[in-house]
Amino acid sequence: MTKPDFLTATRAAYDAVAPRYAEDIPERYRANPFNHAMIPVFVGLIQAHGGGLVADVGCGPGHVTAHLHSLGVTAFGVDLSPEMIGLARSLHPELRFEVGVMDALKVEDAALAGVLANYSIIHTPPERLSATFAEFHRVLAPGGHLLLGFPAYDDATKLAESFDHAVSLAYRYSPDRIAELLLGTGLTEVARLVVSPEEDPKRGFPQAYLLFRRAIVAHME
Numbered sequence: 001m002t003k004p005d006f007l008t009a010t011r012a013a014y015d016a017v018a019p020r021y022a023e024d025i026p027e028r029y030r031a032n033p034f035n036h037a038m039i040p041v042f043v044g045l046i047q048a049h050g051g052g053l054v055a056d057v058g059c060g061p062g063h064v065t066a067h068l069h070s071l072g073v074t075a076f077g078v079d080l081s082p083e084m085i086g087l088a089r090s091l092h093p094e095l096r097f098e099v100g101v102m103d104a105l106k107v108e109d110a111a112l113a114g115v116l117a118n119y120s121i122i123h124t125p126p127e128r129l130s131a132t133f134a135e136f137h138r139v140l141a142p143g144g145h146l147l148l149g150f151p152a153y154d155d156a157t158k159l160a161e162s163f164d165h166a167v168s169l170a171y172r173y174s175p176d177r178i179a180e181l182l183l184g185t186g187l188t189e190v191a192r193l194v195v196s197p198e199e200d201p202k203r204g205f206p207q208a209y210l211l212f213r214r215a216i217v218a219h220m221e
Ligand SMILES: C[S@@+](CC[C@H](N)C(=O)[O-])C[C@H]1O[C@@H](n2cnc3c(N)ncnc32)[C@H](O)[C@@H]1O
Pocket: 007, 010, 011, 014, 025, 029, 057, 058, 059, 060, 061, 064, 078, 079, 080, 081, 084, 100, 101, 102, 103, 117, 118, 119, 120, 121, 123, 124
């Protein structure tokens, strides 16, 4: 089966910028507390639910995977771009990184305690989001957590709007509409953080972080 065009284009674009991205973005991630404000909460909830394996999907050069690892969870990274995965492996040789796509993860059903997608759904066309979220639900164990970070669109009449992202065609999404799609897969909302557009001097977009959980099904004795 051939890859959809958006995956081919996104992979080629990130392969081309990978070294520059790895020099610039991890430092910016560390410098802006909003970028990773929800990560300790995500990790804390995973640990409170017994721990387990966490996938960082669309991991880029692996700095967020390394942050998860530093907080005490067993994390691995998956990315579409072989160049990004090559850099992630050389920058963080102690961690596992794999080339792969987020809507067809090479993971057994219910195998993960957590899925993180930090600014990596931004290249997924709106009509493909439901399939991607269904995949996140499939791989999460009952009680497992999903954290999504993405540039937001503050009008819930619209699911998505494309914007002039420097690397490849990208979208910002309405947090309410994304939450609706996640609820539709059977996940439940735990928390959300929406950062004011004034905090984004470049584009003036709000930044959204949505934390969801796969419900634990109670069995009657
Ligand atoms: C903006 S970067 C974010 C990287 C990292 N998560 C961070 O926070 O800096 C988006 C990354 O997602 C990857 N990506 C985009 N769509 C993907 C998909 N469908 N499956 C796997 N990776 C994808 C890209 O190759 C790129 O490395």
